[in-house]
Amino acid sequence: MSIRNRFIFSLIVSIPILINMMMMPFGYEIPGGVWSQFLLTTAIMLVSGRGFIQTAWASFKHHHANMDTLVAIGTLTAYLYSVYAMLNNQGVFFEDAAVVITLILLGQVFEENMKHSASGAVDKLLNLQAKNAEVLRDGKMVTIPLSEVVVGDILRVKPGQKIAVDGVITEGNSTIDESMVTGESMPTEKKVGDAVIGSTMNSNGTFMFKASKVGDDTLLAQIVEMVKKAQSSHAPIQKVVDKVADIFVPVVLIIAILTFVVWYSIVGASAVSTMLFTVSVIIIACPCALGIATPTALMVGTGRSAKMGILIKNGEVLEAVNTVKTVVFDKTGTITVGKPKVTDIIGDENQVLKIAAALESASEHPLATAILDKANEKNIEDTNLQNFQAIEGKGVRAQVDGQSAFVGNAKLLEDSKLSAELQAQMTQLQNEAKTVVVVGLNGDIIGLIAIQDVPKPSSAVAIAALKKAGMRTVMLTGDNQRVAQAIADQVKIDEVIADVLPGDKADHIKKLQEQAPVAFVGDGINDAPALTTANVGIAMGSGTDIAIESGGIVLVKNDLMDVVRALELSKKTFNRIKLNLFWAFIYNSLGIPVAAGVFFGLGLVLSPELAGLGMALSSLSVVASSLLLNKTKLATA
Amino acid sequence: MDKILVAVIAVLLIGFIVWWFFGKHVTKAVTADVESDGQSVDVVVSGGYSPATVVLKQGIPAKINFNRIDPSSCLEQVVFEKFGINEYLPQNENHSIEIDTSKAGEYDFACGMNMFHGKVVVKS
Numbered sequence: 001m002s003i004r005n006r007f008i009f010s011l012i013v014s015i016p017i018l019i020n021m022m023m024m025p026f027g028y029e030i031p032g033g034v035w036s037q038f039l040l041t042t043a044i045m046l047v048s049g050r051g052f053i054q055t056a057w058a059s060f061k062h063h064h065a066n067m068d069t070l071v072a073i074g075t076l077t078a079y080l081y082s083v084y085a086m087l088n089n090q091g092v093f094f095e096d097a098a099v100v101i102t103l104i105l106l107g108q109v110f111e112e113n114m115k116h117s118a119s120g121a122v123d124k125l126l127n128l129q130a131k132n133a134e135v136l137r138d139g140k141m142v143t144i145p146l147s148e149v150v151v152g153d154i155l156r157v158k159p160g161q162k163i164a165v166d167g168v169i170t171e172g173n174s175t176i177d178e179s180m181v182t183g184e185s186m187p188t189e190k191k192v193g194d195a196v197i198g199s200t201m202n203s204n205g206t207f208m209f210k211a212s213k214v215g216d217d218t219l220l221a222q223i224v225e226m227v228k229k230a231q232s233s234h235a236p237i238q239k240v241v242d243k244v245a246d247i248f249v250p251v252v253l254i255i256a257i258l259t260f261v262v263w264y265s266i267v268g269a270s271a272v273s274t275m276l277f278t279v280s281v282i283i284i285a286c287p288c289a290l291g292i293a294t295p296t297a298l299m300v301g302t303g304r305s306a307k308m309g310i311l312i313k314n315g316e317v318l319e320a321v322n323t324v325k326t327v328v329f330d331k332t333g334t335i336t337v338g339k340p341k342v343t344d345i346i347g348d349e350n351q352v353l354k355i356a357a358a359l360e361s362a363s364e365h366p367l368a369t370a371i372l373d374k375a376n377e378k379n380i381e382d383t384n385l386q387n388f389q390a391i392e393g394k395g396v397r398a399q400v401d402g403q404s405a406f407v408g409n410a411k412l413l414e415d416s417k418l419s420a421e422l423q424a425q426m427t428q429l430q431n432e433a434k435t436v437v438v439v440g441l442n443g444d445i446i447g448l449i450a451i452q453d454v455p456k457p458s459s460a461v462a463i464a465a466l467k468k469a470g471m472r473t474v475m476l477t478g479d480n481q482r483v484a485q486a487i488a489d490q491v492k493i494d495e496v497i498a499d500v501l502p503g504d505k506a507d508h509i510k511k512l513q514e515q516a517p518v519a520f521v522g523d524g525i526n527d528a529p530a531l532t533t534a535n536v537g538i539a540m541g542s543g544t545d546i547a548i549e550s551g552g553i554v555l556v557k558n559d560l561m562d563v564v565r566a567l568e569l570s571k572k573t574f575n576r577i578k579l580n581l582f583w584a585f586i587y588n589s590l591g592i593p594v595a596a597g598v599f600f601g602l603g604l605v606l607s608p609e610l611a612g613l614g615m616a617l618s619s620l621s622v623v624a625s626s627l628l629l630n631k632t633k634l635a636t637a
Numbered sequence: 638m639d640k641i642l643v644a645v646i647a648v649l650l651i652g653f654i655v656w657w658f659f660g661k662h663v664t665k666a667v668t669a670d671v672e673s674d675g676q677s678v679d680v681v682v683s684g685g686y687s688p689a690t691v692v693l694k695q696g697i698p699a700k701i702n703f704n705r706i707d708p709s710s711c712l713e714q715v716v717f718e719k720f721g722i723n724e725y726l727p728q729n730e731n732h733s734i735e736i737d738t739s740k741a742g743e744y745d746f747a748c749g750m751n752m753f754h755g756k757v758v759v760k761s
Contacts, residue, residue, distance in 0.1 A: 003710055051708035058684020058707060059753070063662045066752050068709055108710050229721030250658040254651050261647040265640035295749065 001047070003112055007105035010048035013040050014098040021095045034086050034094075041079060041094040049075055049101045065249035073253070074282035075100055078608060081275050091272050093608070100283055100612035107619040128180055128199045129220065133164035136208075153211045157202045165198040166213035174205030181220055182309040182556045219556075226311050226554070230302040236319055237577060241290060252285040252592070259596040276608060280595035283611040285588055289618040293580035296626035301573025304630055309556035310566045317552035318577075320535045321570035325516035327466055327563070328509060330530075331477035331484060332453060333523045334540055335491060335560070340367055340453035342374035343434055346425055347447020350380065356439045356449055358383040358400045359407045363390060367435065370451045371407075393478055393501040395437065406440045407449075409480065411499075413438060418445060433486030435479055460491045462560035465635075467494070469567070472516070476500055476508055476530070502526035506533040521563050538563055568634055576629050580622045587618035666690035666758070671697060677733075682715075682726060683707045686746075686755035695761040699736040705729070714749030717757075723749075 017040050020030045030036050049072075056072035059065060075097040082092040132143050136154040149155065149165055157163050163176070173191040178200040187203055190196060196209055198218040215221065256278050263274040294315070302312050312318060329335050345352055357375035360368035362385060386399040395408015406412060410426075418426065418438070426436045426448060434450040463473050474495045477484045484498035497508055506529040512518045513535065520527075520534035531537030531550040539551025540558055553570070555562040591614055593599070595606040606614070667688040669678040675698035681687045682705040693699045703715060705726040715734070716723045726732045736744075736757060744757045 001708070003708075055684050055707050055709040055712070060657075060684070062685035062687075062689070062753075063658055063660075064685055064753065065658055066711065068711070112710055225721070228723065247659070250654050253654055257647045257650055257654075261644050265644045268640070295751075 001051075003105060003108050006048040006051065007102065007109050010044045010098065010102040010105060013044050013047075014095075014102050016040060017095045017098050034092055037092065037094040038083065038086060041082075041098045044098045044101055045075070045079055048105060049097070052101075052104075065253070067249070069249055070252060070282050070285055071100070071104055073256075074279050074608070077275065077282070078279045081271075085272070093272070093276065096276075096279060096608040099609045103609075103612040104615055107615060107617075110620055110623065128162075130162035130164045130199065134158075147215070149211055149214050151211055151214055154208055155211060156206065156208050158206050159202060159204050161202050163196050163198055163200050163202055163209075165211045166218045167196055167198075167209040167211045169194050169196060169207050169209045172205055172207030174207050175203045177201040177203055181223065223306065223311060223556070226313060227302055227306045230298070230312055230314050236316060237294065237581070241294065241581065244290070248285070248290075248588075252282065255285075255592060255596065256281045263597065277595065277597045277605075279608045280606050280611045281592055283608050284591035284595045284606065284614055289584035289587060289615075289622045290581070292619065293584045293622050294577050296623055297573055297576040297580055297629060300626045300629040301569060301576065305566065305569045305573075308562070308565060308569075310562055310569065311554040311556065312566070312570060312573075313552050313554070317536060318570045318574045320517070320552070321519070321567055322574050323517040324471070324519045324536055324567065326472045326474060326512055326518045327567075328474045328476050328512060328518055328520045328530075328534070329493070329560075330505075330520075330522035330527055331475055331479060331487060334521055335459045335475060335487065335493070336453040336455050338453065338523075340370040340435070340451045342370050342449055343452045344429060344450035345374075345447065346422065346450075347439070349447075350378070352439050352447035352449065353378060354380050354383060355400055355405050355441055355446065356407045356437070358385055359388075359396050359398055359405060361385065362388045362398070363396050367437065367451050371437075371449060392503070400441075403442050405442075407437055409435075409437060413440075413445075422448060427482065430480055430482035431486060433483055433490065435483050455487060455491050456558075456560060458560045462564050463491050463493050465561070465564045466567075467492075469564075474512065476505055476520075478502060503529075505530040509533045519563075519567070521560075538566060565634060572632055572634075573629060576626060580625055583622055583625065584618060587614060666692050668692040669694070669699060675699060677702060679704065680755070681706060682712050684712075685753045689755045690758065691755070692758045692760060693736060693738050695738050695741045695759050697738060699738045700733045701736060701757070703732045703734065705732070711752060712748045715746060716749060716751070717744060717746045719744050722746075 016030055017037055020037060023029065052068045052071040053076065055068040059069060078093055078097040078100070082094045082097070085092045130146060133146055133149050134141050134143050134156045135149060136156070141156055146164055154170065155164055155167065157174075169190055169192050171192065173189070175187045176190050176196060177187045178197055181197050181200055190207075197220070198213075199220045213219070216225070259281050260274055260278045263269040263277055264271070298315055298318070301318070305312055332338055353371070353375050356371050357380055360371045361382070383400050388396065388398040390396050391408065391412065393411070395406060395412040397404070397406045399405070422445065429436050429448070429450040434452045437449050437451065438445055439447050439449060466473055472495070473493045474497060475484060475488050475493045476497050478500050479498055481496070481498040484496045488496045500508060505527065509518055509520055509530050510533060517535040519536040519538055520530050521538040521540065522531055523540035528550040531539060536553060537551040538553045538555065540555050553566050555566065591606065591611065594604060595611055597605060599605070665688060667678060667690070669676040669691065671694060676693060677700040678691050678693075679702045680691065682703055684707060691701060703726050705712060705728050708728060712726070713728070714723065714725055717734075720737060722734060724732070724734060738759050741759045741761045744759070746755045746757065747753060
């Protein structure tokens with residue numbers, strides 16, 4: 001029998017018992033008197049209460065005690081004592097057993113509904129997927145089920161249709177609403193070569209795209225997987241709670257026995273009132289609010305942030321965010337747009353560009369793209385390349401048309417020296433926040449190329465918000481000190497650590513950690529060690545799979561404001577967990593002495609019915625407090 | 638007289654509770670049966686997990702068949718934190734959960750409220 005049905009049964013059957021209880025002071029009684037009460041309560045015990053007793057007995061055999069143990073012992077005591085009292089013509093309290101069972105089941109019905117709705121939210125995300133897709137097969141467009149789409153398929157999307165899987169546009173253009181996956185409310189323009197995300201909505205254009213990820217590999221499927229993992233994880237604080245819960249129930253039973261002994265053997269109270277105190281203690285102590293305090297808050301918090309395109313991996317991350325005092329940013333692609341452009345060329349423009357483009361054609365560095373774009377623009381022809389060699393953090397060397405050539409930063413220069421004139425020009429360009437590379441041929445320096453990457457519009461705002469929240473902000477970059485400083489001045493970041501080799505980023509994070517816990521924000525493959533080393537690694541969305549794997553928080557959008565939102569939401573969720581634990585503990589710890597009759601002299605007592613109501617309320621208030629996380633205002637949203 | 642009797646019984650009861658719940662009690666581990674297509678083990682969910690410790694061999698696809706007899710809402714969910722598994726167990730039905738045995742180690746599992754605990758040990 002489901003919890004809901006058990007609740008409905010006990011509610012209906014306990015109504016006559018309640019009526020009887022309220023009519024008693026006026027001298028009325030339901031037909032059959034005590035005997036009807038006995039029969040009705042017996043029915044409730046058998047139908048609705050049996051589950052508690054079964055679980056309690058089964059856990060008892062495992063040397064475990066839990067909330068069912070308390071409910072079972074509490075109601076059984078009240079019930080059995082009343083049977084004994086009835087046979088001896090003394091006062092009974094059947095209604096206590098009946099009402100307590102009804103109220104506790106009520107609490108569980110609410111709890112169950114809320115738990116299911118919280119965890120169901122993630123699965124709903126998967127339902128956003130398109131059911132069918134129009135695919136090019138054997139030269140014809142055919143409609144097939146989503147599951148049959150494979151990587152490499154060419155798909156057509158018409159206006160108003162959902163995009164089936166992740167891919168890259170091959171033909172046409174359109175505006176796409178990606179809010180369901182990235183949380184970005186503005187539709188984005190997409191053209192040939194742009195990536196599209198499965199399950200997002202195409203608005204006005206028709207286009208063709210090539211599937212790059214299908215099934216469990218799509219961004220949406222990975223988001224769902226990640227959120228599920230986060231929701232079933234536990235914050236470290238939970239371990240303490242579990243330890244307490246394990247010893248809590250047996251201790252409550254001992255307190256209940258002591259309550260009985262003190263009232264009966266020492267104070268000399270009647271058997272009936274002694275029994276009432278004891279039962280109240282057992283009922284009020286049910287620790288179920290304690291058990292749901294962390295999981296419900298975690299579920300709501302991670303669910304809400306996922307909707308905003310912020311994926312928090314687990315409860316440990318949430319707790320770690322709370323300690324963070326320093327936020328370290330990678331420069332390229334994190335603070336800046338990550339799409340650098342060539343702005344100045346010093347020297348013979350055609351020759352410099354030709355050599356540089358030849359060398360960079362084999363490189364994967366972001367700056368290489370800028371140089372190649374410029375070369376394309378100027379229609380510079382390809383040249384023959386041999387012995388290509390990338391020197392980490394410095395540049396590249398190769399043979400171009402049989403002559404040794406290089407392009408890279410000042411660190412690459414060993415034998416050749418910059419002339420005073422070039423040095424001055426370089427400094428000038430760097431002060432303008434431009435990265436300068438040196439191009440050399442046959443051991444001579446033939447020119448300089450200046451490349452500029454502008455900060456994202458959101459960077460300055462986000463950094464200001466972090467500073468306002470009391471964070472120390474640091475920029476960590478492989479770029480030259482002057483360029484880094486120029487960018488830093490634009491976005492008003494506190495500190496700059498420049499000229500860092502990719503492999504040394506993690507070491508710099510360690511050094512910063514000696515002062516205070518650090519969050520690192522980055523996106524590149526070379527950021528992975530730093531993301532793992534930092535107390536909280538925040539991977540930017542445009543980033544690589546490796547960066548996403550190493551980050552504790554993943555931002556789907558490429559917006560620095562999300563860093564601020566992620567930190568704020570994590571803190572809010574963790575604070576909510578602490579608040580929930582407080583509420584759960586306060587009910588139990590304040591309730592027990594009152595129930596035991598410690599304040600009897602002040603006229604403050606707690607009947608078993610009130611204790612049962614308090615129990616249900618404590619679970620309800622914890623669940624409600626977690627759900628309120630969905631509604632709390634964010635300073636940045 | 639009965640007051641003294643009550644006090645004596647109470648002391649005995651408290652002693653029993655302390656011994657029963659806080660004393661050391663050994664639990665038995667059960668090793669999964671290995672068949673041609675994988676390994677599987679049955680776990681009965683009733684006031685806890687029996688057996689509470691399951692031993693699996695590394696590298697062989699494994700299934701744990703949960704059968705929940707218990708009616709309590711607490712045990713209706715089973716959570717394997719490290720695997721990211723969080724599933725509802727239908728009452729009085731077998732519900733199989735596949736376990737990734739590629740890495741040796743100890744993996745805890747628990748009910749939705751983390752009050753009942755079990756452990757999967759993957760041995761090489």
